[in-house]
Structure formats: C-alpha cells, structure tokens
Amino acid sequence: YAHRILSAALKYAVKMEVLYRNPVQVVDPPRVEKREVQPPDVGTVNGILTALEKEGDRFFPALRLIAYSGIRRGECLGLHWQQVDFTRQEITIVKSLVRSADKGLILEPPKSRASRRVIDLDGGTMEVLREHKVRQMEHRLLLGQNYADHDLVFPDEFGRPLNPMALTRALNRATKRVGTDGIKLHDLRHFHASLLLQSGQNPVLVSKRLGHSAVSMTLDIYGHLMPGWQKEAAEVFAKAMSQGS
Numbered sequence: 001y002a003h004r005i006l007s008a009a010l011k012y013a014v015k016m017e018v019l020y021r022n023p024v025q026v027v028d029p030p031r032v033e034k035r036e037v038q039p040p041d042v043g044t045v046n047g048i049l050t051a052l053e054k055e056g057d058r059f060f061p062a063l064r065l066i067a068y069s070g071i072r073r074g075e076c077l078g079l080h081w082q083q084v085d086f087t088r089q090e091i092t093i094v095k096s097l098v099r100s101a102d103k104g105l106i107l108e109p110p111k112s113r114a115s116r117r118v119i120d121l122d123g124g125t126m127e128v129l130r131e132h133k134v135r136q137m138e139h140r141l142l143l144g145q146n147y148a149d150h151d152l153v154f155p156d157e158f159g160r161p162l163n164p165m166a167l168t169r170a171l172n173r174a175t176k177r178v179g180t181d182g183i184k185l186h187d188l189r190h191f192h193a194s195l196l197l198q199s200g201q202n203p204v205l206v207s208k209r210l211g212h213s214a215v216s217m218t219l220d221i222y223g224h225l226m227p228g229w230q231k232e233a234a235e236v237f238a239k240a241m242s243q244g245s
Contacts, residue, residue: 003029036224039190040183047178048171059170061132062154063188065091068125070192070210073185074098075115077162078107079153084129090120093211097161105161115211129153193218194225 007024014022045067052060066076074096083092094116095107110116121129132153140147140159148159156162168185175183189210196206207218223229 003027037190037194037221039187039194039225040180042195044178044180044183045188045191048174048180048183051178052170052174057170057174059154059167061128062167063171063174063185064125064128065121066185067188067192069119069121070189070196071119072096072189072211073164073167075110075211077152077154077164077167080151081133081153082151084153086126086130089123089126090118092118097164099164105163107161110211112211112213114208114213117208117211119209190222193222197222197226 003024007022010019010022010024013019049060049064049067052063062076065071066073069091071079071091071093075093077097078095079091079093080095083094085091093110096110096115097105098108100106139157140149143158146158150159150161152159152161154162154167156166171183171185171188175181193206193210196209197203203218204215206222207215210218212218
C-alpha cells in the first residue's frame with residue numbers, strides 16, 4: 001500500500017518536472033497474501049439487528065439497511081430521502097459521505113460508474129425506513145430552527161452529516177452486548193453478498209447490487225463461499241461429453 005501511494009505521488013512529480021524519474025518504479029513491493037473473506041452467519045447478524053431494534057438504538061435503521069442491501073458505509077450516510085422510492089421499494093446511490101483532510105465531511109459522487117446504481121429493497125426494510133422517517137420528522141419539529149435539514153436519511157441529531165465512526169461504534173457496542181466481538185461494519189456488506197451467492201443468485205446480479213466495476217471482482221472476493229460450483233461444472237461437462245459421443 002505504501003509502495004502504491006509513493007509511486008503515484010512520485011509519478012505526479014515526474015509529470016510536473018520536479019523529478020526526472022520515478023525511483024519507486026524500480027523497487028518491487030512485497031507480495032501480499034490475500035485473506036479469504038469470512039463473513040458472519042445469519043444467526044449472528046440476526047442477533048445483532050434484533051438487539052439493536054429491541055433497545056431502540058437510533059442507528060438500527062442504518063445498520064439494517066447496510067445488511068439488507070450491501071451498500072458501503074459512506075453510501076449509507078450519503079443517502080438522501082429524495083433517493084428513496086417507497087412506491088417502487090428501491091434506493092438510488094448517487095453520493096457517498098467521505099472525510100476530507102481539509103474540508104471535513106463532504107459528499108462526493110461514487111468513484112466508479114458501477115457504484116452509481118439502483119438497489120431494490122425488501123418490504124421489511126422499507127417499513128423500517130418509513131418508521132425512521134416519521135421519527136426523524138418528529139425530532140425535526142422538536143428542534144425547530146436548531147435542525148439543519150440537509151434531506152439526509154441518516155444525519156446526526158442536528159440534521160448535519162453524521163460522523164461515520166458513530167455508526168461503527170454503534171455496531172461495536174451491539175456486538176459486545178450479544179457476545180460477537182470482532183465483527184466489523186464492512187462485514188455486513190460481505191454478509192449480504194455471500195448470503196445471496198450461497199442462495200444461488202447470479203453473480204452478475206450480486207456484482208451490480210454491490211456496485212463492483214466487474215463481476216470478476218465479486219467472484220475474486222466471494223468465489224470461495226460458493227460451494228458446489230466445481231462439482232456442478234464437472235457434471236455438466238461429463239453430460240456434454242456423453243451426449244456428444
């Protein structure tokens with residue numbers, strides 16, 4: 001990672017004629033072994049979400065949405081109500097909340113064209129969002145002029161962009177309460193993808209849902225979680241050979 005950052009920085013220096021060559025290009029970075037993704041199981045995620053809902057945790061709707069849609073944390077916190085369609089039961093991802101070193105929390109377009117997407121949601125999750133909107137409107141009326149309305153689905157208590165770490169800390173507290181320490185927020189995205197693939201959903205559909213730039217990325221990350229594919233391929237090949245002979 002350090003090699004990649006330095007290489008990009010010094011490449012720009014060469015372009016700006018500050019350096020005459022990029023010394024990092026002659027250095028081979030160490031090989032990094034990829035760790036296989038091991039998402040939590042259904043029981044664990046259900047336990048966490050149930051605990052959050054029973055306690056009336058204000059972050060429950062956001063964490064439920066991430067688990068049931070596979071969107072990224074920044075995409076969740078950058079979602080506006082105008083991008084939530086209750087009639088068609090879908091959300092549209094067009095912005096992501098990121099932290100800038102000089103500007104603080106800002107909304108930016110997705111980094112790739114594939115990340116700009118429409119995601120269908122189940123009826124239960126839409127109902128959670130609908131109830132969340134009602135509570136948010138009541139809270140807004142209570143604060144009056146102290147509430148800065150940015151139309152965000154998941155703002156802070158005063159309507160401003162929410163610090164992403166607040167969502168992460170909420171999940172950490174919930175996992176400790178139910179005895180499942182070690183689960184990270186991004187694991188909910190991994191969980192969503194793996195459960196769909198293990199349920200037999202087309203990898204292309206899962207890739208589109210996650211906003212991956214190519215289906216090969218989805219298979220590279222989650223291919224090991226798809227049991228039976230090799231055996232099915234072997235049987236299909238043998239059947240084709242027997243029919244041909």
